[in-house]
Amino acid sequence: MAQKYEQEQDEVVAKIKALRKELRKEGGQTMTAELFLDTIRQYTDVRVLTQRMVTELIEHINVYRAEKVDGVTRQRVVIHYHFIAPKRRDIPEAAILMQTRKGVAVRYSPEQIAS
Numbered sequence: 299m300a301q302k303y304e305q306e307q308d309e310v311v312a313k314i315k316a317l318r319k320e321l322r323k324e325g326g327q328t329m330t331a332e333l334f335l336d337t338i339r340q341y342t343d344v345r346v347l348t349q350r351m352v353t354e355l356i357e358h359i360n361v362y363r364a365e366k367v368d369g370v371t372r373q374r375v376v377i378h379y380h381f382i383a384p385k386r387r388d389i390p391e392a393a394i395l396m397q398t399r400k401g402v403a404v405r406y407s408p409e410q411i412a413s
Contacts, residue, residue, distance in 0.1 A: 355379060 337354055344351065357378040364373040 341351055341355070357380050359378070360374075360376040362374040362376075364371050366372075
């Protein structure tokens with residue numbers, strides 16, 4: 299009976315180690331819905347972007363080389379948010395066009411595959 303108990307204990311310890319390893323591997327990439335909502339609620343009526351907001355909401359930003367095609371300069375910028383898991387998602391196309399100054403336009407087009 300003691301041998302069976304020790305065997306079960308070893309199995310439980312092995313499962314705990316495997317789960318802890320998996321948790322470390324995930325490393326905070328996924329956040330709970332409650333934590334997400336608590337963070338987002340702080341920024342519902344924001345007028346100025348602050349350093350704190352950027353560090354809480356954005357994991358990192360990839361800025362690619364600007365390319366000029368047919369006289370139009372395009373530069374790809376990909377924002378990786380803390381709360382969006384890095385896997386395939388269907389993101390609807392947004393049609394946002396901002397005029398910054400005469401002759402310069404900034405267009406926002408979300409990534410179809412979040413990476």
